[in-house]
Amino acid sequence: MATAQDRAQAPGSGLNDDIGEAKRLAMYRSQLRIREAEQRAYDLFLQNLVKGTSHLSLGQEAVASGFAEAMQKGDLSFCTYRGHAHTLARCVSVEKVLGELMQRDNGLMRGKGGSMHLTSEEHGVMGSYAIIGAHLPIACGAAWRAQYKGDKDVSVCFFGDGTTNIGAFHEALNFAAIWKLPVVFVCENNLYMEYTPIGDVTAVPHPAADRAGSYGLERIIIDGNDADVVYRTAQRAFSRARAGEGPSLIEALTYRHSGHSRADPAKYRPEGELEKWKQRDPIKIYRERLQQFGVSDKVIAEIDASVRQEVDDATETCKAAPMPPADILTTDVYADGGWAWRN
Template identity: 45%
Template sequence: MVKMPKKERALGMYKDMYLIRQYEEAIYYLFLEGIMPGTIHQSHGQEACAVGMIYDLRKEDYILTTHRPAGHDLAKGVSLRSMMCEMFGKAEGCCKGKGGAMHTGDISVGAITANAIVGGNLPIAAGVALRCKMLKTDNVAVCFFGDGASNEGAFHEALNAAAVWKLPVVYVCENNLYSATTSIKMTTAVENVAADRGSAYGIPSEVVDGNDVLAVNEAAKKAIKRARDGKGPTILELKTYRIGGHSRNDACGYRPKEEEAEWFSRDPVTTFRNRLLAEGVASEEELQEVEGAILAEIDEEIEYAKNAPEPQPEDALTDVYWEGGIA
């Protein structure tokens, strides 16, 4: 077990995980009530992956995420207000209301707009890392992907390029055991995506308990330092589990109830909260104060987003790539 950090750092991690959890809880019910348009792919149960990996990144570092981006983006510093406005399709959204739940991001804080194509962000991350290297900065790219993406051709092409060029990139497999609704046992021949496949490209790897934010953070710090020092890529595999389904209409009937019970008992937010109390890092009153402030902020931003300006029809003609440039 990784040693508990000092109070400020430990509470900072808990705040970030709790914010992600409650943000996604809030938008889940807004979608159910028909108040929000579109659909969502949530990261309930994977909060420790996002916070542990991103907590020590600089603003100038980059993350590249998936169709399940909310936790990563909030952990990287995309504002809650701009995220909420994006969910409502408003002009003040982080993508001006044009992206929706699967395409959030904010380049000003290093969160490259999410890519909903499975494995589509893997070669892009190599390109971002190559840019960092060519500009002679010590910035790094952290690229998240699911276990299913490791079966895509882009995975192998990206890892090979990253290894050959010693790119400053950390590839992070959030292995939640399911590719959408299909068990990894039916789709993937190897047991560990990181160790078994990273070794084929000479890339150091580590398999980590993805529900332990401190264990994730410990592995993240080493991998990020390695990238900053010019020693090339690392692949981390975070063993975790979705609390909810693949998307909001998924009732998870394909998952064994015993499996769910085991993983749900290891809920990363609840587990870390209990450890904070058990080790005397924070009192129940302090945690309730933190949680209350976050819940109040979410409620405030929901009300703001509901009343925020709508995009105008002419906005559909901006941010469009065409042969002559960008409109």
């Protein structure tokens, strides 16, 4: 959990201002952008404008924003099917993300990937992977390239608690440890493997952290709803990776406010659990944090308004955007741009 240092203490009145106002405002804006865009995605789904499946990160914004704000340009994000938050956190536009969810031609991948596969390499978002665990070894490979070429970027791989019980998780952890790769594994423990409490299906109480020792790694558990805690943890892990000291495995405790996917009303949750976690809503925590640091209500209100404007504008742009044309069906199967498998 958060260390004493992470609990905000006022300077003069003991506040720890190691992060600085500019970064704090960016972190607030980032979390709010995710919140508003995810909520909008849900609303658009109810209007049948977002189709297919979607897995929202409502309630988990602090993990995405804390890590993304600690990343440098060139650092790489590897996400899961619950990847909207991490994509937005790397500054991909709301329009591109909503466009993809709304299956429009202005979407990030013009409708060819969909909600579960958001990718924006120019922003360092190296894909969202919908097969549990698949991207942990892939992140190892990107980190291997950095190590081999002497590049200083770090590969950051986000996944849920359910991923810790699949083989690829364990293969990747061992692999990253023995090769001392500059990769950071981030388990977002939201307490549920899809519809099942993670504790019901896991041999240890902390699905990621309790496995760290098996791979010679430090046991790290943090408050994933406090973006400052996440940010500081990320910085430490990135420094370690850039210094050639190898991988880190971080378990961030958080909670998703919605169901697993759009089809899930999350009726399996015990009475009062959601309400308890909403008291620890990352946006609420962070708004109070800004106020503690003396950020005026006016500045906060301006950020709120500009984020809502961005999401509203993106929504209208996407609603007006055309559907993808048939001629992209057969493009980019192979590197020559086409799909020819014979002469």
